[in-house]
Amino acid sequence: MTDLSAQLARVAPRGVAWAGLREVREVTRAAMVRDGLPERAATRESHGVLCEVLVDGAFGYAATGARDDAGLRLAMERALSHARASAPLAVHRFDERARPPSRGVYRSPSVRSRALEGGVFDWLVGLSRRLKAGAEIGRTTAAVFAVDVTSRQVSTSGADVTQETFHLSTDLSATAVRGAVVQRRTDAGPLGRSHQLGAEALGDPAFEERAARVGEEALLLLDADECPTDTRTLLLAPDQMMLQIHESIGHPLELDRILGDERNYAGSSFVRLVDVGALQYGSPLLTVTFDPTLPAENASYGFDDVGAPATREVIIDRGRLVRLLGGVESQLRAGVAGVASQRASSWNRAAIDRMANLNLEPGASTARELVAGTRRGVYMEANRSWSIDDRRENFQFGCELGRLVVDGELGPIVRNPNYRGRALDFWRGLSGVGDRSTFEIFGTPTCGKGEPNQAIRVGHASPLCRFEGVSVFGGAS
Ligand SMILES: [Zn+2]
Numbered sequence: 001m002t003d004l005s006a007q008l009a010r011v012a013p014r015g016v017a018w019a020g021l022r023e024v025r026e027v028t029r030a031a032m033v034r035d036g037l038p039e040r041a042a043t044r045e046s047h048g049v050l051c052e053v054l055v056d057g058a059f060g061y062a063a064t065g066a067r068d069d070a071g072l073r074l075a076m077e078r079a080l081s082h083a084r085a086s087a088p089l090a091v092h093r094f095d096e097r098a099r100p101p102s103r104g105v106y107r108s109p110s111v112r113s114r115a116l117e118g119g120v121f122d123w124l125v126g127l128s129r130r131l132k133a134g135a136e137i138g139r140t141t142a143a144v145f146a147v148d149v150t151s152r153q154v155s156t157s158g159a160d161v162t163q164e165t166f167h168l169s170t171d172l173s174a175t176a177v178r179g180a181v182v183q184r185r186t187d188a189g190p191l192g193r194s195h196q197l198g199a200e201a202l203g204d205p206a207f208e209e210r211a212a213r214v215g216e217e218a219l220l221l222l223d224a225d226e227c228p229t230d231t232r233t234l235l236l237a238p239d240q241m242m243l244q245i246h247e248s249i250g251h252p253l254e255l256d257r258i259l260g261d262e263r264n265y266a267g268s269s270f271v272r273l274v275d276v277g278a279l280q281y282g283s284p285l286l287t288v289t290f291d292p293t294l295p296a297e298n299a300s301y302g303f304d305d306v307g308a309p310a311t312r313e314v315i316i317d318r319g320r321l322v323r324l325l326g327g328v329e330s331q332l333r334a335g336v337a338g339v340a341s342q343r344a345s346s347w348n349r350a351a352i353d354r355m356a357n358l359n360l361e362p363g364a365s366t367a368r369e370l371v372a373g374t375r376r377g378v379y380m381e382a383n384r385s386w387s388i389d390d391r392r393e394n395f396q397f398g399c400e401l402g403r404l405v406v407d408g409e410l411g412p413i414v415r416n417p418n419y420r421g422r423a424l425d426f427w428r429g430l431s432g433v434g435d436r437s438t439f440e441i442f443g444t445p446t447c448g449k450g451e452p453n454q455a456i457r458v459g460h461a462s463p464l465c466r467f468e469g470v471s472v473f474g475g476a477s
Contacts, residue, residue, distance in 0.1 A: 255326025
């Protein structure tokens with residue numbers, strides 16, 4: 001990368017309250033094996049700069065892939081004209097406080113191996129063999145995506161932030177077919193696993209074990225009964241808790257949705273500004289944190305994309321809503337506390353309120369205790385389908401695999417397990433939270449929001465959790 005701060009000094013327009021540059025270079029390497037056959041190896045690079053100016057209390061943006069001075073000057077002129085045009089229509093007049101003058105460096109803790117090494121296809125073919133656990137496995141997929149992101153932000157108020165992160169996503173699936181019965185099993189749901197890890201993590205033998213389990217369980221599901229339809233206790237594995245937290249805590253607590261910005265597209269929220277500090281969101285066992293500090297979690301960082309220093313914050317404290325997921329612009333508009341979560345999916349997008357790492361904190365129960373305390377229940381893992389209204393209140397989720405729980409013991413596997421509920425009723429029914437031995441970290445690169453759309457990386461960690469009085473049902477949904 002060039003010396004961005006020297007470039008800013010040359011290209012910043014005169015007479016503006018503030019100007020900034022955010023350069024992002026992202027290299028994605030992908031390898032996929034389908035049905036045991038190497039199918040795709042691709043490398044994609046995206047590299048450009050977002051130019052931002054603040055004029056008359058309004059921000060203007062323009063992005064460019066032409067990173068020389070001439071390209072940046074042209075983009076700055078466009079940003080300036082956008083800011084001048086939008087200033088008379090602005091809902092809020094911003095000042096420099098919306099762009100903290102932070103200085104610092106953040107690097108993924110694990111960047112030892114920055115590229116997929118040779119042999120990745122052999123590794124994927126080996127996993128595919130494990131996925132094909134029997135003749136009735138009709139299709140297998142094993143894929144890995146390695147993303148290398150370098151970004152730098154500089155501003156006329158003195159910000160200078162460099163961040164380097166390395167993200168590894170894996171996707172393993174096996175589909176079992178017998179006549180009209182089709183059962184697909186994956187490693188952690190259709191979105192797979194995403195972590196901030198180096199490619200050295202691919203040597204972890206846990207991948208082999210999980211591939212074998214995915215294949216074997218796809219076959220077991222062919223013989224399983226349908227999930228019963230009634231109201232009972234529900235135990236959710238961390239790989240389904242990930243989506244439950246994302247959809248029914250993360251999205252409704254995004255401050256820009258509450259302010260109405262996303263009403264036309266991603267939707268609004270059932271949560272109101274006056275609920276902060278007052279709303280009992282869940283049972284006293286529910287504590288949720290915004291935590292950008294866990295080393296391997298997908299959305300750990302030192303600063304968000306407007307330069308706010310990222311710190312761990314409690315969002316729901318023993319059931320009570322205490323803070324929202326809003327970056328500095330939304331905090332200034334709404335007059336409430338938030339988090340460092342104003343983020344952009346790349347150099348060609350403006351930063352908006354996002355989730356980052358949003359985690360449910362571990363409790364005190366072992367997995368055995370959670371099951372032993374359940375008289376009539378069902379355990380579910382790995383998301384298969386989801387549906388939630390645009391205020392993020394009523395939801396319905398399907399999972400890949402269920403197991404009945406009868407009189408404190410795990411019973412037989414059931415297929416096509418689903419459950420539905422209302423966000424607050426559901427979280428208030430939280431009756432047990434697993435301890436650290438049940439706690440797992442997951443993530444996805446594809447949380448979608450914003451116009452134009454921005455697919456962004458998020459992380460969610462959770463222990464095993466137990467909920468009372470949940471409506472469950474069978475059938476493919
Ligand atoms: Zn999302």
